Amino acid sequence: MSELICLLICSVILLVIALLHVAYLTYAERKIIARMQQRLGPNRVGPRGLLQPFADMLKLLTKEPIIPYGVDKNIFVLAPLISLVCAGSGLAFIPLWSNFVLSNANVGLLFILALSSLSAYGIILAGWSSNSRYALLGGLRSAAQVISYEIAMGLSLLSVVVMAGSFNLGDIVRAQANLPWKAFLFPQIIGFVVFLISAVAECNRVPFDLPEAESELVAGYFVEYSGMRFALFYLAEYFAMLVMSGLAVTCFLGGWLGPFSIPGLPFFWFLLKLYAFLFFYIWLRATLPRYRYDQLMDLGWKLLIPLAILNLFLTAIIKLLV
Amino acid sequence: MEKLVFYYLAFAMIASGIGAVVSRNPVHTVLFVLGLVLHQALLLFTLGSEFLAAVQVIVYAGAVLVLFLFVVYLINLKKETLKRRFIKNFSPCFLIFLLFTLIVVKTLLFLPALTSHFKARLPFPKGGSPLYFMAKNLFQTYLFQFELIGVVLLVVVLGAVFLLRRLDNPSEEGK
Numbered sequence: 001m002s003e004l005i006c007l008l009i010c011s012v013i014l015l016v017i018a019l020l021h022v023a024y025l026t027y028a029e030r031k032i033i034a035r036m037q038q039r040l041g042p043n044r045v046g047p048r049g050l051l052q053p054f055a056d057m058l059k060l061l062t063k064e065p066i067i068p069y070g071v072d073k074n075i076f077v078l079a080p081l082i083s084l085v086c087a088g089s090g091l092a093f094i095p096l097w098s099n100f101v102l103s104n105a106n107v108g109l110l111f112i113l114a115l116s117s118l119s120a121y122g123i124i125l126a127g128w129s130s131n132s133r134y135a136l137l138g139g140l141r142s143a144a145q146v147i148s149y150e151i152a153m154g155l156s157l158l159s160v161v162v163m164a165g166s167f168n169l170g171d172i173v174r175a176q177a178n179l180p181w182k183a184f185l186f187p188q189i190i191g192f193v194v195f196l197i198s199a200v201a202e203c204n205r206v207p208f209d210l211p212e213a214e215s216e217l218v219a220g221y222f223v224e225y226s227g228m229r230f231a232l233f234y235l236a237e238y239f240a241m242l243v244m245s246g247l248a249v250t251c252f253l254g255g256w257l258g259p260f261s262i263p264g265l266p267f268f269w270f271l272l273k274l275y276a277f278l279f280f281y282i283w284l285r286a287t288l289p290r291y292r293y294d295q296l297m298d299l300g301w302k303l304l305i306p307l308a309i310l311n312l313f314l315t316a317i318i319k320l321l322v
Numbered sequence: 323m324e325k326l327v328f329y330y331l332a333f334a335m336i337a338s339g340i341g342a343v344v345s346r347n348p349v350h351t352v353l354f355v356l357g358l359v360l361h362q363a364l365l366l367f368t369l370g371s372e373f374l375a376a377v378q379v380i381v382y383a384g385a386v387l388v389l390f391l392f393v394v395y396l397i398n399l400k401k402e403t404l405k406r407r408f409i410k411n412f413s414p415c416f417l418i419f420l421l422f423t424l425i426v427v428k429t430l431l432f433l434p435a436l437t438s439h440f441k442a443r444l445p446f447p448k449g450g451s452p453l454y455f456m457a458k459n460l461f462q463t464y465l466f467q468f469e470l471i472g473v474v475l476l477v478v479v480l481g482a483v484f485l486l487r488r489l490d491n492p493s494e495e496g497k
Contacts, residue, residue, distance in 0.1 A: 075353070106451060110376035117384025121356070124391055128349060140395060143388055150384070167373075167453065 010102055011092070018091055022238040023053035029282045036286040057231075065227035068131070075129035080225065080232035083122025087236040090115045090243035095170045097256045097266045107167040112247060113154055116202055120146040122236065123204075123221050130224035138220025141210050141293065148300040149201040149208075155308035156194040159315040160184055160251045173255035183254040190311040192252045194304050199244040201300070203237060205281055207288040208296060245277035327368055334361045348394045352387055359383045373453050 027042065027049070034041030042049035067073060093108035095101035105111055120143050127139015161167055163184060164175035176184055185192055201208040210220075222233045249255060249270060258269030291299070335358055342354035359382045367375040460468050 072347075072349075075349070105372055106453065107372045107376050110373065110380065114376050114379035114384060117380055117388075120384070120388055124388065125349075125353075128391075128395065136395070140392070143392065147385065147388060 007102070014091060014102060015088070018088070018239065018242060021242060022235060023057070025238050025241070025278060026056070026234075027053050028278070029285070032279070032282050033286045036283075060228055060231040063227040065229055068224050070131040071224065072129040072131070075125050076224075077229070079122050079126035079129060080222075080229045080236070081122075082125065083119055083236035084232050084239065086115045086119035086122060087239040087243065091239070091246070093169060094243065094246040094250055095173060095255060096270055098170065098174075100266075101170055104168070104170060108169045109157060109161065109167045109172070109247075109251075112243065113150070113157070116153075116240070116243075117146075117150055119236070119240065122233075126225070126233070127221040130221070132224050134218045134223045135221050138223070142204060142221060145201060145204070145208065145210060145296060145300075148297065149198040149304070152194055152300060152304035152308050153198040153202060155305065155312055156188075156191040156198070157247075157251060159188060159191045159308075159312045162312065162315050162319055163187065169250050169255075173250055173257065176254045177257055179254075181254070182257040182259075184252050185254075188252060188311070188315070190307055191315075192248075194308045194311070195248060195252065198300070198304060199248060200281065200284065201296070203240045203244055203281075205237070205241070206285040207291050209290060210293055210296060241278065241281055242274075245274050245281070248277055249273040324368070328365070331361050331365045331368070335365070349391065352390050352394060355390075356383055356387050359387065371452055373456065 030052070031041040031049070042052040045051040045055045067076060090112045092102040093105060093112050095104075103111075123146070124139045124143040127135045127137075127142070130136070160172060164172040166172060166175070176182055179187070204210075222230060225233065253273045254269075256266065256270045258272075262268045338354045338357035338361065342351045342358065345351050345354060359378065363375040363378040363383075366378060
């Protein structure tokens, strides 16, 4: 019983930390993009705008949640929750440190993939239940995109699994300890690039943000949402970014391993790499224009998936020979 | 505790199955099946097979059912949903349903005798990873059968493509 309580407390701590990260990720995003576009960004609430995320939260909480006429009410309410839960639960499997992982599942990697494949439901159901053309189109696009890129992502992660010989994320990190640079980055450079691109597509971020393309679909699948439900979709997107970055750090960059260990700060290297990835996401958003739909599908099916299969094949052969 | 979880899962699976058959809206039907699949995955999890549970979610919930949803979106089912009943009162289906129910009830009545020497348990050896065990069986002991199933699936895919080609308007061929 005490084990269960300990697990619950750990979950709550992790959740609170993740939420704080998400809150300040939005702030960082606005600040960094403003910097890249030679603007100031949020600077009114608190010193240097540091309290901006809390002001946003208050605003969203006090807004009226509108349920439009003609929607399928149950599904309309359920969809943002599905999105958030599927995006957030992945955090439980990512090892922040050799002694700190919430769920040390044998097939943790597969569970994360399963959750990310379930998160398509939140989007597709939100699009359908809104009873709106824009939302439906956004939902359909997004589902097609998420399914296509999931294949490339899964295949690129499989070659990591072949190298490490385990589905357990902790074991994958430990398998990287003896390599030069303590990372699968160089032996798996093709897999890494494929994973990076498909992870951006999985999170529906720029340049693959077709589901919510403002200029053509208004806001895509969540156009009819307002107030806190609207915010839940945003939360889900940022949680997904955290999970995908964590996965990239764990599988390709050696997780908590670093050139030297820092006493008292075991999470230091993991967090440093994580922040680098999150910055990369934001950087992409400030730099790249949106892909066209057929370009997106071409890239996924004709380039990334064959590349990932080739990589898997090569990895397996090398593993057999060595 | 274990029994409680099992009864919850069994009840939820049966309830969502009934919901899937009864509900009139095709999207709701797909959602009920999704619930069924997820509970099934949990059941596998409680039986000690994490791998099968994860694969169940990835394949069925993540791929197959999303495709079902796509199909439901793309074909217009408005007319069907307006119908009050899909089958008439006394159709052959109803007879078959009755027969099937009889069989199920009969089996259930014999179940207590069965459970004494038959326990639902996946054949994993104690100790050792179930994943390793399964991979060894799939790719060594039963490799031929496994590949054979792959060929069968390939035939199904080719058949589907062939049928689609045939249904196309002949005037559009060669474009």
